[in-house]
Amino acid sequence: MAAHPKRLILVAALMVATGGLTASGSAGVQVSGTERPAPARIISLVPALTEMLFAIGAGPQVIAVSSYDNFPAEVKALPKVGALLDPDTERILSLRPDLVITYGSQGELESQFARAGIRTFSYRHGGVPIVLETLRALGAATGHAVEADRTAREIQAQLDDIRARVRGRARPRTLLVFDRQPQSLQQMYVSGGVGFLHEMLEIAGGSNVFADVRREAVQPSHELLIVRAPEIILEVRAAGLLAADDVRRERGVWSALGSVPAIRNGRILFLSGDYLVVPGPRVAQATAAFARALHPEAFR
C-alpha cells in the first residue's frame, strides 16, 4: 500500500518464509524437461532470476515478469503477471511461454504448467554459491551457457577480491538487520547463520552475532540484542524504505540499549538499495557495499 519498491521486500519476506528450511547446501535448482531448443518466450516470477536472465544475455527472450520486478530498466515495459502468492495463471498461459521460472514453493503452479506442456525452472533461495550455481543452470536452460559461466566467474572474482581485501583484518561482531518495525526495536528480523545475507556478511569481513542460529531469519528480543553485544549494527533496506531523514530517526531508536558496543561507539550503519537484498547477479556489488561499511580502510 505504501509506495515503495515491492520487489526487494519480496526477497526479504521470502527469506523469512523459507527461514530454517533452506540451508545453503540444500537449496537447489530443478529444470523439468531437457534437451529441447532454447526457450524463446520466458516468463520469470522470481525477481532475482529475472536479473540473472538479463545479466547472461537472455533478456530479449523474456516476455513477462512478476509484479515485484523493476530491475533492470527493460522489465518496466514488460507485462506483469503476478508473483509468489498470486500468479495470474490464465494470463501466463495466454502469453504462450515456453519456459516459466517459478519459486520452489509454487509446486501446484509447476504441475499446472507441466500439464500444459510448458517447461518450468524451479528455484529456491540459498547461499551465495547457489547464486552462481543458478546462474550457470539458467544459462544452460536458456542457451546462454557461455555468458552465464563468464558472469559467474566475474562475480566469483569480485567476491575473491573482497575476501582478499579484508583478509587479516579484525572481524567485527556484526548484527545484520534487514527489517523491523519503524521507530521501534520490536518485530525485528536479523540474519541468522544461514542464507545469502549471512554469507555476504562473512565474505565482507564481518562476524555475524547470530551465526550459531541455523536459520535465515532470527527475531531477537531486547535481551538477546544486549547479550549478543554487536560491535557493528548494519541495517540494510530496499531502496525507498529508508530515506535520509529516516536514518537519523532510526539511529536514535537504538539508544535504549546503551551497553551494546555498537551503540556506545556510534557504529550503527545504514545501507539502502535494491541490490543489497536480492540474491542475484549484483550479489558481489552488495557484498562490496557491506565490506566498505565494515572495513572502509580496506578500500582506500
Place this chain on the structure above:
Amino acid sequence: MTTSESALPRVAREHRPLRARLAVTLAGYGALALAVCLLAPLVGSTSISLARVFDRSIPFADNVDAQIFFVARLPRVLAGAMVGAALASAGVVLQALLRNPLATPFTLGVSAGSALGAMLAISLGATVTLGPLSSVLASFAGASLAAAIVYGLATRPGRAMSTSVLLLAGVTLNSFFSALILFVQYMADFSEVYLAVRWLMGDLDVGSLGPIAAALPLVLAAFAIFAILPSSLNLLSVGADTAAARGVDVARTQRLAFLSSALATSAAVSLAGPIGFVGIVVPHLVRLMVGADHRIVLPASALFGAAFLVACDLVARTLLAPIEIPVGIVTAVLGGPFFLWLLIRRG
C-alpha cells in the same frame, strides 16, 4: 418483604465465610502472582547477577546485567502481568454478562477491531512516519470503534441489553473485521504482512516502561469498575429477571460490565497484540478451583491471569532460546491441555 427478611440473615451468615475465603484465596493467588513476577525477571536466556544489576558503582550504560534486567525483562514482566490480569478479568465479566462459558474478551469484536487498527497503521506506513505509538493508538481506536458499534446495537434506552444481540453482533463484527484485516494484508507489501502477522501472535517485549504507563490508566479505570461488579454479576449470571427481582439495576450493570471489559481488552490488545486463550482458560481454571462466586473468581482470575501470562512469556523466551516463541502460541499450547486435563479430572 419475606424474601428480603429471609435473605438478610443468609447473606449475613455467608458474610464471614466469604471474607475468610476471600482472604485465603487472595493470599494464595497473590502469593503465586508475586512469586512468578519476582522470579520471571531473574530467569532468561542469559543468567544475570542481581548484585551486579543493583550495583550503583557501575554506570548504567556499562552494566549489561542492569540493562537486561531493566530494559529487557522488567517491562516484559510488568506488561505480562497487566495484560494477563486485564484479559482474564474481562473474560470473567463477559462470561457472566453473556451467560455464556465460551465468551472471551475477543468475542465482542474488540480484538478484531483493535487488530484492524494496528494492521492499517502498519500497512499505511503510519508506524514509519508517526512512530510505533501510532499502531498502539490506531489499535485502541479500532477497539473503541468495535465496542461502540456492538454497544450501540445491543442497547435500547432504559432497557436491559439484549445478550443475544450482543453476542451475535460481536461474532459478526469479528468476522467482518477479520475479512477487512485479510484484505489489508493481501494488499500490503510482504514486509508489512510479516510485521502484521507477527503482531497478531502477541508480543510482550515492549522494551520500555512508556507503553505500559500509557495503558495503565485505562486498565486501572477498568479495574475500578470491575471492583463494584461482582455481587451484581453473581445475580446476573443466574438471569436478568432474578437479578432485577433482587434489586440489581440490570441495564446499568450490563453497561458497566461491557464498558469495563471492553476498556481492559482494548488496553491489553493495544499493548501486546491479541494474546489468545488467557481470557477463556484462566476464568474457567479459577472457577474449577474456587467455585463460581464472582466476588472471589474475579480477583483470583486477575491474579492468576497475571501469573499465567508472565509464566507463559517466561517459557516463550527461554524454551528455544535464542529463538523466541510468540507468547500467543505458548498460552494456547500450555493452557489448552492443562485445561482439558483439569476438566477430565473434575468430570
